[in-house]
Amino acid sequence: MFTTVQTVTPKAGTAIELRAVSKHFYQRQPAKSLADWLSPKRRQIPALDDVSFSVARGEFLAYAGPNGAGKSTTIKLLSGMLTPTTGEVTVLGLSPLKERIPLMRRVGVLFGNRRELWSDHPVSASFRWKREVWGVPKAVFDEMESLVLELLDIRPFYQTLARELSLGQRMRAELGMMLLHRPELILLDEPTLGLDVLAKRQIIAFLKELNERDQTTILVTSHDMDDLEEMARRILLLSNGKVAFDGDFSALRGALKLGKKALVRFRNQSLREIPYDDIGALLQELSALEGVAEIEFAQNSLEEGLADLFSSWKAPS
Template structure:
């Protein structure tokens, strides 16, 4: 890990390897009443990263950042315009059939299940399509049914399933052939709290017990905080950040908050010896002090305790959504 919190890697150390990956689309746009112009849109612009076997990595960015385009190139659906991509040494665009048995894919807004068939029939089709040995298929199916709570749904037509039920069904379908890599594109979109919790618990257990490599794209940043030890931030096709969640707070210039409970109401705290600290809110005897995420809270706590009648205090980490929004805003204003 680099001094700035970003990830460092050497050539050849990745199970998933991208080197200068690019994808350019030709788009025709109206340029007048009867005329259209062709424009080149660079959806992915020279992205390079490595993901080691068994890592669980978040891949996040705003709509149109290039996340889904990257996933489609990793699966062989799209051919790169430039650069290099390898999954376990396999070129996805050239060896898509060979790669299919090594990967599982879940697109939150699409389904691989057969709409009018019972859920179990979609699983049987996957069994034959991937040529999974019978004993292995039964073991994997039993495990997924138990952990994702699908037992009562196997004979229900897919079209009658709720969104949360179908999402769990899709995740199971993607894992019946024991893929080495699982790509998840918005896997918890539209799910209720209970369904999200169940899916997250399952993914944690899958990664821990099977060592499955997971690349997760999502707009629900709680997915990232609860599942991923590493996060990559992409915007306008370029990688802005690659490192730990803690490092992300620093890279985004986030602030931590010291919540102070005093014995009695006082005017906003004055701490001239604590540079960067400021009172952002006062609620009776409780005051909120913001200070840079890169600074230790200990000196600030010591100054408050020495100068004011203190009852209790706590430190709140910066909200990851605000950190990401700040990073996008800084890029837009650059």
């Protein structure tokens, strides 16, 4: 297993706490006999397996892992949609299942693959709906409405029907609506899924500003490591339902032992990639080369390092 770094957060300022949480699902196995067909066997799938971690208030946590690692299950546990099989989940000091209603007033949840906007109504109508259903005070609504319209550039399509929006516009509107009650904690499940570069930039910049300005606690899942690194300071990696790494991005880079390489371009336009650990040995090798036009030094990206790592975990996809 991978290196695990324990992050200690002060109790008083804890936004999320998972204590020895496991969540198991059951998968029916194909029948191999009449007895199996009559009484099917089920295999236990540990979506989360004895997971413990906490997130301090004001923290921006990247929650990553390969497909099937348990990321979405965690978000569902945190928002009271599922109960853990064992263990305890506390969010903003409340139990998500037993105190769902007061918790939902303080938390914002966004699933990248789901819609909360009313398809046959303009975005503005969905915003008004949110205000009424959440009982958002007018002053808070007005402030948050102008903030999200401005920073997420929603104004140009504020009166457009939600079903007529592009994916990027829809995600910005979904994010804006989610924030209207000024949540203390935001849970985002793949908010940049399928977005183009511009829409991603807008959402990332906005989330960073929100975290820095209001100290809003944010937990975000994504498969895009560059996005996560740009947004979050801390990353928690899941593998097969277990915490495989918990620390900051520089520690992750160190732990992954990302290789360095020299890219050599020759005068005849051919290219050669030379991996190295020791710069002295590399220089010696380079000095022996002839016809060198250009040398570029690079480090393997986090994405490449994690791809190798996920592949070594052989996680279910």
